[in-house]
Amino acid sequence: MSRAEVERLTKHYGQENVVEELSFVLENGTATALIGPNGAGKTTSLSMLADLLSPSSGIITMAEGTTIGFLPQYPQFFPWLTALEFLEMAAKISGIEAKKARLQAIRTLEFVGLATAINKKTGAFSGGMKQRLGLAQAIVHQPKLLLLDEPISALDPTGRREIMTLLKTLQQDTTILYSTHILNDAEEMTDQLLFMKDGRLIEQGSLSEVKNRHADPHIRIRFPNHNQAASFVGRLPWKLELKGDAIFLPVQKSSPTMQQVLQVLAFENQDILGIDFQTVSLEEIFMKVVAAK
Numbered sequence: 001m002s003r004a005e006v007e008r009l010t011k012h013y014g015q016e017n018v019v020e021e022l023s024f025v026l027e028n029g030t031a032t033a034l035i036g037p038n039g040a041g042k043t044t045s046l047s048m049l050a051d052l053l054s055p056s057s058g059i060i061t062m063a064e065g066t067t068i069g070f071l072p073q074y075p076q077f078f079p080w081l082t083a084l085e086f087l088e089m090a091a092k093i094s095g096i097e098a099k100k101a102r103l104q105a106i107r108t109l110e111f112v113g114l115a116t117a118i119n120k121k122t123g124a125f126s127g128g129m130k131q132r133l134g135l136a137q138a139i140v141h142q143p144k145l146l147l148l149d150e151p152i153s154a155l156d157p158t159g160r161r162e163i164m165t166l167l168k169t170l171q172q173d174t175t176i177l178y179s180t181h182i183l184n185d186a187e188e189m190t191d192q193l194l195f196m197k198d199g200r201l202i203e204q205g206s207l208s209e210v211k212n213r214h215a216d217p218h219i220r221i222r223f224p225n226h227n228q229a230a231s232f233v234g235r236l237p238w239k240l241e242l243k244g245d246a247i248f249l250p251v252q253k254s255s256p257t258m259q260q261v262l263q264v265l266a267f268e269n270q271d272i273l274g275i276d277f278q279t280v281s282l283e284e285i286f287m288k289v290v291a292a293k
């Protein structure tokens with residue numbers, strides 16, 4: 001595991017800043033999700049952290065001897081090599097001694113669920129198998145910092161689930177930074193969220209920090225029809241939101257309490273279909289933050 005600190009990281013091509021003054025910390029043993037629309041600068045940022053691209057300015061600080069594993073968005077293999085031949089080669093390139101490389105490659109292929117495909121040529125691999133082999137290539141040398149560019153986006157739901165489970169296992173000994181646009185998965189494995197847009201960081205924090213800032217929780221009371229909901233809300237002394245056949249009470253200190261509204265409902269013997277708690281998903285928060293900035 002390893003801590004990494006990024007300070008005012010910037011990359012420009014000609015006049016265009018594709019990454020601008022990015023600052024964040026990857027704490028030891030944490031998983032960070034880098035989220036942003038297409039062209040936000042995620043790949044460029046990951047490539048600079050992986051030392052594949054030099055920054056125009058800014059500083060990346062890592063503990064001495066930090067080993068890095070990198071899974072590119074579109075991993076490429078030599079189609080004529082078998083999975084084992086490829087991974088043994090990758091292990092040697094990553095600095096593993098030649099005599100240990102084969103064993104480490106076999107162990108890693110087993111870990112990523114490719115045990116039965118060890119001797120298959122990678123040219124015959126499905127998209128999901130390629131993604132697993134890409135991950136194997138990134139972790140074969142047991143790096144302390146793992147950088148993954150869209151590790152799950154190209155997979156079907158079952159494949160996504162399996163890779164997420166592998167990543168959670170890896171997180172026990174590795175610091176992970178991964179980009180994704182599948183926010184349900186980000187919600188499942190993240191100690192820190194980084195939202196990027198147009199090369200800039202527009203929101204960052206833990207899942208609960210980000211949710212607390214934007215979630216805007218509401219209680220929804222559903223009526224049999226719109227007219228009943230509208231007429232009820234019109235009789236209340238508080239201004240509440242009305243949408244279709246439901247009214248919405250913000251869960252805030254200054255707004256009327258649930259109890260007060262329920263008392264009015266009971267007093268009027270008003271028919272309702274149900275009451276539930278509504279909170280926005282990470283996806284909705286992301287859309288809101290991206291639209292606002």
Ligand SMILES: Nc1ncnc2c1ncn2[C@@H]1O[C@H](COP(=O)(O)OP(=O)(O)OP(=O)(O)O)[C@@H](O)[C@H]1O
Nearest residue numbers: 013018019036037038039040041042043044045073
């Ligand atoms: N070599 C380059 N020369 C000029 N512009 C580039 C270069 N590489 C990337 N860009 C531009 O930088 C911006 C950010 O690209 P980047 O690939 O980092 O975004 P991304 O967030 O990873 O997008 P996606 O989700 O589509 O993969 C884009 O507008 C892209 O066109």
